[in-house]
Amino acid sequence: MQWTNRQPFVRQPFVPPALLGRLDRVRLRRAAQAFAEHGWAVAPGAVLTGPRFDCGRPGCPITGCHPAVDSLAESATTDPGRVAGWWRRRPHNVLLTTGDAFDVLEVPAALGRPVTDRLGDAAGPVAVTAAGRWMFLVRPGCPLRAELDLRQDVVRHGQGSWIPAPPSRMVEGPVRWAIPPGQVGWTLPDAEKVQEMLAANAGRATGRPLVPRQLSTLRRAA
Template identity: 75%
Template structure:
């Protein structure tokens, strides 16, 4: 079914159908996206999770607003994400007043993040029904488990180059941010677990069990992941 339009035919009004999509000005789409990102940032900040503005996709690269910036991928739009991240409502609103910045969450204080491939993340999230706390996933298939901070990776996970622990000095893109491959989304929203964070050792145990069952895949080197997240 298409969209309806009215036309005059032989002195009476008749409904005709068109498959053309209604025209929406790009500026309106940009504004709607910016408002959605700002509301998400304000929600995180209101829960005590420091946020910072990130570069946003414009064509084949990401724009942070700094002239001549050589970084083409997702990166902070501030000089030091760790020092600039804030929960202040006025500061957060100001960052998203004119630009559709991606929403970055700093790690190491309010929470750490365990970033794993889908072959580890999906079975743990599916089986645990929220016991593993908030879980986000990127369109590229990287699963991010938010846990209480301070616990290093256990040995069998630390040996895997496709597993990254984001702690002090790092950050993650939070939903509804957009990466080159597509949007970041929640698999388990913070609201579903009442914004509580799980014991990192318990989550790591479940991920380690999934790793023991999974075959060894080609992996993305860990240094690539940590470097692109660096403040």
């Protein structure tokens, strides 16, 4: 008898694109509302349409993920009415502003994964992009340690910056939680402790960073 690795064909149910869009919009809206309820200011991000992001502004030249509002600092809010209104018709990505409720330490997987493996829930909320960027939400105000600041693939998002929050969709795939905020009671870890462990991993890492430094705290809606 000959064995084969071929799996039996299973027909997947057809889901109309319009229904998929509504499901995405509901998931994104619910996530935005949950963040806002816990005091994390949110704003709508551009909608992923094919290989680029559409913010709804005619002639916008930005093709990557970016805000769908003119001024992120002025628009970001925790007001439930405004949040519901933004996601009433379009599946906007969910952007979290940084520097007030929390800062974000964005690092490559080689630095981030070992920290979550070792600290577990003590690492606090941690989001991961499909491109392999790990984002640690920490208490705000702590500057980067010197050894991390020297690395071009480490970004501290503070005042004036933002991150795409799960379940926002990037070109490479959706952003997901490695450690959801609800799992840790929406508490944030001490930034110095997380940086200490990231720095230890950076000292053991070999090779040159592959991801260039982003605009970090200079990131703007424009």
